[in-house]
Amino acid sequence: MQIIKLHSISKKILVALLGMFLCVFLLFHAAANMCILRHDGGAWYNAFCDFMGTNYLVKFMEIILLGTFLFHIILTVWVTIENKMARPQGYHQPQRSKTHTGSKLQVWTGILILVCLFCHFMDFYFVKLGLVDGNLNFYEQAHQKFQITHIAISYLVFFVVVWFHIRHGFAAMFQTLGLYNYKYGRALEVLGKIYSWVVCLMFTSVVVGVYFGF
Amino acid sequence: MRFTLHIWRQENAHAKGQFETYPIDNISPDCSFLEMLDILNESLINDRIAHPVCFDNDCREGICGMCGLYINGRPHGNDDGITTCQLHMRKFNDGDEIWIEPWRAKAFPVIRDLVVDRSALDKIIQAGGYINTTTGGVPDANAIPIPKHVADMAMDAAACIGCGACVAACKNASAMLFVGAKVSHLALLPQGEVEAMDRVRSMVEKMDELGFGNCTNTYACEAECPKLIKRQNISRLNRHWIGSLLGRDKK
Numbered sequence: 179m180q181i182i183k184l185h186s187i188s189k190k191i192l193v194a195l196l197g198m199f200l201c202v203f204l205l206f207h208a209a210a211n212m213c214i215l216r217h218d219g220g221a222w223y224n225a226f227c228d229f230m231g232t233n234y235l236v237k238f239m240e241i242i243l244l245g246t247f248l249f250h251i252i253l254t255v256w257v258t259i260e261n262k263m264a265r266p267q268g269y270h271q272p273q274r275s276k277t278h279t280g281s282k283l284q285v286w287t288g289i290l291i292l293v294c295l296f297c298h299f300m301d302f303y304f305v306k307l308g309l310v311d312g313n314l315n316f317y318e319q320a321h322q323k324f325q326i327t328h329i330a331i332s333y334l335v336f337f338v339v340v341w342f343h344i345r346h347g348f349a350a351m352f353q354t355l356g357l358y359n360y361k362y363g364r365a366l367e368v369l370g371k372i373y374s375w376v377v378c379l380m381f382t383s384v385v386v387g388v389y390f391g392f
Numbered sequence: 393m394r395f396t397l398h399i400w401r402q403e404n405a406h407a408k409g410q411f412e413t414y415p416i417d418n419i420s421p422d423c424s425f426l427e428m429l430d431i432l433n434e435s436l437i438n439d440r441i442a443h444p445v446c447f448d449n450d451c452r453e454g455i456c457g458m459c460g461l462y463i464n465g466r467p468h469g470n471d472d473g474i475t476t477c478q479l480h481m482r483k484f485n486d487g488d489e490i491w492i493e494p495w496r497a498k499a500f501p502v503i504r505d506l507v508v509d510r511s512a513l514d515k516i517i518q519a520g521g522y523i524n525t526t527t528g529g530v531p532d533a534n535a536i537p538i539p540k541h542v543a544d545m546a547m548d549a550a551a552c553i554g555c556g557a558c559v560a561a562c563k564n565a566s567a568m569l570f571v572g573a574k575v576s577h578l579a580l581l582p583q584g585e586v587e588a589m590d591r592v593r594s595m596v597e598k599m600d601e602l603g604f605g606n607c608t609n610t611y612a613c614e615a616e617c618p619k620l621i622k623r624q625n626i627s628r629l630n631r632h633w634i635g636s637l638l639g640r641d642k643k
C-alpha cells in the first residue's frame with residue numbers, strides 16, 4: 179500500500195537534496211566551532227552563540243534544519259524497508275561482488291549519528307532550550323565537557339561515524355542528482371574525500387585542542 | 393578436476409526449494425561452467441538419480457543474456473565482464489565447493505531450480521524502451537551528424553543484454569543499471585532523444601510497479617555487469633528523470 183506516491187528516483191533525489199543541506203550545515207557548524215580554539219575567554223564563540231540564539235532568521239532555519247533531519251531519516255528508512263521487500267528470499271552465500279561498503283553502512287551510520295546527536299543535544303542544544311541543566315556559556319560548557327576523557331572519546335567516535343556517512347554520501351549525492359558523469363566523476367570522488375576529511379578534522383581539532391589545552 | 397556442487401533445487405514456483413549436493417569428477421579445466429552442468433545432468437539422467445538441473449541458456453557465447461547463475465556469491469561467477477556461459481572451470485581450484493543459486497528478487501520469481509522469470513525486464517522495455525516511428529530506409533551516414541564520443545556512449549549503453557545480473561547483484565534488487573542503459577542508448581541519439589522525457593517516465597514507473605528496489609549507490613551492478621555498463625548511465629537516468637519532472641512541457 180502506498181499512502182504517498184513518490185517514485186523511487188524522486189525519493190532518492192529528496193534524500194540527496196536534504197543530505198546536501200545537511201552537508202552545508204555541517205561545514206558551517208564546523209567552521210563556527212573553530213572559534214572555541216581562540217584563547218579569548220569565549221568572546222567570539224559566545225557572541226556567535228548569542229547571535230544564533232536570538233536572531234529570528236536563525237530560529238527559522240533551526241526549524242528547517244530539524245525538519246531536514248527528520249525527512250532525511252523518514253525517507254531513508256522508507257527506502258531501506260522497500261529495498262528489503264524487493265528481495266524476500268535472500269542468498270545463501272555472502273555477497274562477494276566488489277561494492278562500495280560505505281553504502282551498506284549508510285543506514286547504520288545514519289542511526290548511530292542519530293544516537294550521538296541526541297547525546298550531543300543533551301550537552302548543548304537542550305541546555306539552550308532549558309530542558310536540561312548546564313552552563314549556558316557554551317564556550318565554558320565546551321571546555322568542561324571536552325576535558326572529561328570519556329566524553330571527548332565519544333565525540334571522536336561520533337566524528338568517525340559522520341566521516342563514514344559523508345565519505346559515501348557526498349559522491350552518492352551527486353550520482354543521485356544526475357551530476358556524476360564521465361568527465362567530472364573522479365573529481366567528485368576526490369571532492370567528497372576532501373570534504374569529509376576537512377569537516378571531520380575541524381570538529382576533531384576542537385575536541386582534541388580543548389582536551390589537551392592547546 | 394573434482395568439485396562438490398551445492399545446487400538450488402525447486403520443483404516449481406510455489407514449492408519450497410532446498411540445496412542438493414552433487415559431487416562431480418573428471419572435469420576438464422577447459423570445460424565451460426554450463427558444459428560442466430551438462431555433464432552433471434547427463435549423469436543425473438543416465439544413473440536415474442534425479443531430474444536434471446534446470447538452468448537457462450541459449451547462445452553460450454555471451455550475447456543473448458539468457459544464462460545467469462549466482463555462483464559462490466557472485467552473479468555470473470568469479471570473473472569480471474563475463475556471462476555465466478563464458479565462465480570456465482579453470483577459474484576454480486580442484487576440490488572447490490561451488491554453491492549455485494538462482495537470481496533472487498521479488499520481480500524475478502523462480503520458475504524451477506535455477507531458472508527465474510525475467511519478463512519483468514521485458515515489461516520495462518514494453519513500457520517505453522523503443523522509438524515510436526517507422527524509421528524508413530537507412531539514411532546516408534553523414535545525413536545526421538553525431539559526435540563520435542556520443543555514439544560511443546550510446547553504443548556502450550546498447551551493449552546491455554538484459555541478463556539481470558545487475559538486479560541479482562544489487563543488495564536492493566534494483567534494476568537501475570538496466571533501465572539506465574536502456575534509457576541512455578536511445579536518449580543519446582537524435583532519433584531517440586525526441587521521446588526521451590516520456591520514455592524515462594514510463595520506464596521508471598513500470599520499474600517501480602514491478603517491485604524492484606531503490607538504488608542506494610552501492611555499484612555492485614557495475615562490478616557484475618557482463619557488458620561493463622557504467623554507473624554513469626544511472627546518473628544519466630536520474631538526470632533525465634529530474635528533467636522529465638521539471639521540463640516536460642505538454643498541452
Ligand code: HEM
Pocket residue numbers: 190193194196197198200201204247250251254255257284285286287288289291292340343344346347348350351352354355607608609
Ligand atoms: C550529519 C548529518 C547528515 C548528513 C550530512 C547526511 C548526508 C547524507 C548524504 C549526502 C547522503 C547521500 C544521499 C544519496 O545517496 O544520494 C545520505 C544518505 C543517507 N543518510 Fe544521511 N546524512 C546525515 C544524517 C543522517 C541521519 C541522522 C540518518 C538516520 C537514519 C541518515 C541516514 C541516511 C541513509 C540511510 C542514507 C542512504 C540513503 C540511500 O542511499 O538511499 N543520515 N546522507
Ligand code: SF4
Pocket residue numbers: 551552553554555556557558559569570573613616617618619620621
Ligand atoms: S546492465 Fe549489465 S548486468 Fe544489467 S541486465 Fe544489462 S547486461 Fe545484464
Ligand code: FES
Pocket residue numbers: 448449450451452453454455456457458459475476477478
Ligand atoms: S547463454 Fe547467451 S549469454 Fe550466456
